[in-house]
Amino acid sequence: MxxxxxxxxxxxxxxxxxxxxxxxxxxxxxxxxxxxxxxxxxxxxxxxxxxxxxxxxxxxxxxxxxxxxxxxxxxxxxxxxxxxxxMPIVKASEKGFSLASPNHDYNINLGGILQGDGRFFTSGSDKDVSSTFFLNRVRPILTGSVAKYYNFNITPDFGQGKVVLQDAYLNITYWDYASLRTGKFKAPLDLERLQSDRDLEFSERSEIQNLVPNRDTGFDLHGKLADGRVFYDAALMNGVPNNTAADTTDLDNNDGKDFVGRIFTTPFELGENEWLKGLGFGIAGSYGDERGSTTSVYKTYGQSTWFSYNSGVTASGLRARLEPQLHYYWRGFGLMAEYAQDQHSLNRNTTVHGKYVNATDTFTDTGYMAQGSYLLTGEDASYGWVKPYHPFDPRNGWWGAWEVAARISNIATQTREFQLGFANPSLSAKIATEWSLGVNWYLTANIKWQLDYANTYFNGGAGTTTEPKDRPNESVFESQLQIAF
CATH class of the missing domain: 1.20.5 (Single alpha-helices involved in coiled-coils or other helix-helix interfaces)
Incomplete structure (x- = not known):
């Protein structure tokens, strides 16, 4: 088991x-x-x-x-x-050369104008002039600003065998509506005189310049109102003879001074109507007290003297000028017109038949000018310079801008000046009328060639004191090649 x-x-x-x-x-x-x-x-x-x-x-x-x-x-x-x-800002263009601080508060501009002329008389030249080639204007122009609002202009002239300081002034420009200019500059009176020498339709200005000042020394409060459509000037100046620029000195030889005022408007400039945009008109005048040797000398287109006062005649007080003026530009068409009136008091010191004569009187000389021009090549006419649509370049088939011009001007002295012995009718004419024709070729915005013909005819100015005759007509061709920037 x-x-x-x-x-x-x-x-x-x-x-x-x-x-x-x-x-x-x-x-x-x-x-x-x-x-x-x-x-x-x-x-x-x-x-x-x-x-x-x-x-x-x-x-x-x-x-x-x-x-x-x-x-x-x-x-x-x-x-x-x-x-x-x-780092400064450096620029070079058709307007010149400039160097400016980055914020443009400080700048220097270098420009200039150079005019080489040929003047050839065909009749009537006076003994003091002759046919010649010459340098009409040679002007380096230095302008700029300091601390933004302080502008300056320094313009010497080396033309015609002389050295002259044409312009030297400071302009304070905090506000467009109120600027202050002080120094030597063009008296703010005549429309044609105020146009830049670079932009003239003819190589010489009209006869009306014999009734107005050129440059003077003083102060000028000026500005623009109504969005730049209204210009005004209110100047206090030394006072100079007509058609002079105080070439020898900028100091006055008497205590009296001239007040010069001008207002000019272009009321439709900002509008849409092209027919009216180029319309400008105004009025100017001067009033002063001039004494001493400040008497005027009247010259022709060819710069020969056709009117002067007798020896011993001096300025003795009142000098008042009045000048309504206008210009109009529409597309290629340009028009300029002025009327001038010069009222002046004179003193005559002389000896007649062994007796001393001292006489004082007041006279009024008047004049007018009307000038028309048209640009054939389609550019727009203006008071300023012309810039061709296509500068001269024959390889491309461009020929610059072409312009034609015509002008009439006149001066009438007062007959009483001859009747009272202030002027001699056998040496000085009573009336001078000039008409001129011109062709202008603007190769570029900086290069211009002019060809002018001027004919001046006179009433009086020859013969004898008892039997005066008309001075022979003066006819002259003048050609000018200009570079300006």
Whole structure:
């Protein structure tokens, strides 16, 4: 029996062990399977968090690099700005050459005008002039501003064998409606005189210049009103003879001064009506007390003297000028017209038949001018310069701008000046009338060639005192080549 039981014991033991442990195995397996999804989600979330943390670390690194680059750019821009604050602005164009501070508060502009002329008389030239080539104007022009509001102009002239300071003034320009100019400059009176020498339709101005001043020294309160459509001047000046620029001295030879006033308007300039935009008109005048040798001498287109006062005649007080004026521009057509009146008191000191004569009287000389022009090549006419649509370039078939012009001007002196012995009818004419024709060729905005013909005829000015005759007509051709910038 014992022998039978002993071999069975290992089998029973194995069965018991198997019965005990086998049921537990599947239960644990099922429990493990049930927990796997949560563990996996947690593990996935941990993985994603680790990835996000890695990306954040990467972005933080990139952000630091961007900040470093931005700072480098800021430093570079600051350096460039500092460099720009000290570097001047240099420009060169058809308007000249300029050097300016970055904010334009300080600047210097270099311009100039050079005119080479040829003048040839065909009849009537006076003994004091002859046919000749000459340099009419040689003017370096230095302008600029200091501290933004203080502008200056210095213009010497080396033309015609003389050295003259044409302009030298300071202009204070805080407000457009009220600026103050002081120094030597064009008296603000005559429309044709105020036009720049560069922009003239003819190489010489009209006869009416014999009744108005050129340049003078003093103060001028001036400005623009109504959006730039009204211009005014109110000047106090030394007073000079007509058509002179105080060439020899800028000092006055008497205590009296001239008041010069002008108002000019272009009322339709900002409107839409093209027929009226170019219309401008105004009136100017002067009033003063002039004494001493400030008497006027009247000259022709060819610069020969046709009227002067007798020896011993001097200015003795009143001098009053009046001048209505206008211009009109429409497309290629231009028109300028003026009337001038000069009232002046004179004193005559002389000896007649051994007796001393001292006589004082007041006389009035009058004059007018009318000038028309037309641009044949389609450019717009204006009071300023002409810029050709196509500068001269024969290789491309461009010939610049072409213009024709005509003018008539006249001066009539008062007959009483001759009757009372202030002027000699055999030496000075009573009336001079000039008519002129011109052709202007604008090769570029800076180069202009002019060819003019002028004929002036007179009433009186020759013969004898008792039997005066008319002075012979003066006819003259004048050609001018100009460079201006």
């Amino acid at each position: 014992r022998k039978c039981i002993l071999p069975i014991l290992p089998v029973l033991l194995a069965a018991v062990i198997t019965g005990v442990f086998l049921p537990a195995g599947p239960a644990r397996a099922q429990s493990s399977v049930a927990a796997d999804p949560r563990d996996q989600e947690i593990q996935l979330l941990k993985t994603e968090i680790q990835k996000l943390e890695s990306r954040v670390d990467t972005l933080e690194g990139l952000d630091q690099k961007v900040k470093v680059i931005d700072r480098k750019l800021e430093v570079q821009q600051e350096a460039e700005q500092q460099h720009a604050l000290v």
